[in-house]
Amino acid sequence: MINKDKMIMEQYREDKDSFELLGNIVQEKLEKLVQDAGIRVMTVEHRVKKEHSLEGKLYRKGDKYHSLKDITDILGTRVVCYFSDDLDVIGDLIEQTFIVDRENSVDKRKLMQANSFGYLSLHYVCSLPEDAGYPQEVCNRRFEIQIRTILQHVWDAVNHDMGYKGDFGMPRTVTRQFARLAGLFEIADEEFIRVRNNMNTYTEQTREKIMHDGAEDVLIDIVSLKEYMLRNRKMGQFIQKIADIEHSEICQINPESYLLQLKWLNINTIGDLQKMLEENEALALKMAQDALEGSEIDIVTSNVALRYLCRAKLITGGYSEQQATEFIALTVNKKERAEHQAEKLFEKYAVS
């Protein structure tokens, strides 16, 4: 190892702790940035380059570096997001938050020729702003931020695992296979955006229908049931009546666990659910009063409405006690408990 490289390694050992501190600061900042912007990401991570890795880099590209400051990836941070259209949004946030070294920052997506497929991600070389109250020892240190999608991450991780370090050296057939996979993943990334957009459109359309009482024919699924429980006026009033029994706070929760129970009761559309509410509201409310009145329990979840409506339906819908046991056993794991609950239900509410 030549003297210049020895000097760089010494400097690295002296500064390693500062880079660790910098890594924690940058990671925390990145996590807050994406969280505040409402962007869901798979991971935000960082690593400080290992000693042997830096030695290898100096061995391979030593002429390029004269001091530790020339090496921009001693600290590498990475944001892995779900959707490719979040890359630019996160990139904008980074540009607003850190000092970006434009000369060394690369948008690999733009470098790629139009008829080639390969590594696509957004790389920034940054440093912390000096006037933002960070410890002096971490300012003026450059670090790298990579932003990529999960699929870009998978592609690069496998590529890296197979020892791919540059454009040359890999057998042509393998290089071509990687390029084909990169193309496939690029299409898949776009398809994920379409899936998300379709889901958003469906949710908005369903919400509109439910808010304007036009959702009778909408099939019950996790989106329509959630929107119905949240936004239907009559259901909202029913939940409130239950809460009023003990002046309870209502905790809104996901009604997903009722999908199976509603299907069992042959409640397949929002119209069916609406009808079930209209026909069973009085009995369901009586059941809720019997369970909650005088209990001094002043918190209930929004799902209590479905609980008592389903139980009222078991009584009014012509089901037998045996069938009620089967229904309750969908969610109560002990058979004896399901039998006991069905027995009590019929004993108390069934009209002989």
Added chain:
Amino acid sequence: MTINKEVNGSKLNIALVGRLDTTTSPKLEKELKASMDDIQELVFDFTQLEYISSAGLRVVLAAQKTMNRQGSMIVCNVNETVMEVFEVTGFVDLITIV
């Protein structure tokens, strides 16, 4: 109420003895606040929990919300009285009871 706490790496076991009510809930809340950083798996053992009130439900709810972000939470060995409270309030749909 007694709180028996056991940390094993990123797993936190909390066994409660007695009643979780308005008087005792702040103690559990404080204990959880002090212990939940870096926890990925939270297990509540209710074998010896005799009763849970609204205040207790709120602490369980807050713990569930934290663990939704950090990992997972289960509640085990729930007696009949406590289970009935979970059922009539709909909390049974919010927490994983084993």
